[in-house]
Amino acid sequence: GDSVTQMEGPVTLSEEAFLTINCTYTATGYPSLFWYVQYPGEGLQLLLKATKADDKGSNKGFEATYRKETTSFHLEKGSVQVSDSAVYFCALSALGDQGGKLIFGQGTELSVKP
Amino acid sequence: NAGVTQTPKFQVLKTGQSMTLQCAQDMNHEYMSWYRQDPGMGLRLIHYSVGAGITDQGEVPNGYNVSRSTTEDFPLRLLSAAPSQTSVYFCASRMIERSYGYTFGSGTRLTVV
Numbered sequence: 001g002d003s004v005t006q007m008e009g010p011v012t013l014s015e016e017a018f019l020t021i022n023c024t025y026t027a028t029g030y031p032s033l034f035w036y037v038q039y040p041g042e043g044l045q046l047l048l049k050a051t052k053a054d055d056k057g058s059n060k061g062f063e064a065t066y067r068k069e070t071t072s073f074h075l076e077k078g079s080v081q082v083s084d085s086a087v088y089f090c091a092l093s094a095l096g097d098q099g100g101k102l103i104f105g106q107g108t109e110l111s112v113k114p
Numbered sequence: 115n116a117g118v119t120q121t122p123k124f125q126v127l128k129t130g131q132s133m134t135l136q137c138a139q140d141m142n143h144e145y146m147s148w149y150r151q152d153p154g155m156g157l158r159l160i161h162y163s164v165g166a167g168i169t170d171q172g173e174v175p176n177g178y179n180v181s182r183s184t185t186e187d188f189p190l191r192l193l194s195a196a197p198s199q200t201s202v203y204f205c206a207s208r209m210i211e212r213s214y215g216y217t218f219g220s221g222t223r224l225t226v227v
Contacts, residue, residue, distance in 0.1 A: 032213050043118075043204055043218040044157075051213040089156065093215075100208070101147065101172060102216060104156040 002027040006105035021075040023090035031092040120219035135190040137205030146188040150201040
């Protein structure tokens with residue numbers, strides 16, 4: 001079945017460091033791919049998305065490119081801030097599968113120190 | 115503000131009790147879902163609905179019941195609470211076009227003792 005694998009955390013970085021969180025997926029067909037962020041005590045917020053191969057999603061300085069050849073959707077940010085500390089989830093939505101359900105990775109906790 | 119509203123935010127139940135987690139959205143979204151979030155397991159789909167009057171099971175439906183009588187509301191019922199249902203529950207909704215992604219509520223933290 002479809003699945004998403006994320007790099008394990010927690011990830012601890014200093015402010016202004018470069019961030020990469022790896023995400024790879026297994027799916028039949030052409031899923032839509034998403035990154036969600038969860039701040040402490042809150043629900044999930046959509047951070048960015050990509051719907052077809054070579055699409056680049058971007059938002060708030062974060063970027064991720066849909067790579068079909070490597071089945072990856074890695075999240076990057078050039079310079080992280082303390083306010084980026086959160087849990088990040090990679091997810092896919094497969095066409096016609098249970099109402100387009102989201103299949104999530106385990107989540108990667110990011111902690112940014114001043 | 116438009117969005118997904120969940121109530122209550124916190125709840126403690128005794129084993130065997132029943133309760134309903136409420137979810138309402140005001141964005142006229144057709145699709146609605148319930149997920150549970152457990153440490154180390156990410157989020158898993160409990161039940162979902164693709165429109166009023168239409169519901170179906172997700173990955174982990176046992177012990178839960180849903181109904182969808184209106185577009186706006188999608189309550190989740192725990193029939194007889196068990197400690198294994200201790201979790202954080204999220205309701206989410208989206209438009210028919212899946213590429214827009216789901217909008218999530220702020221969650222209900224449930225503890226069953």
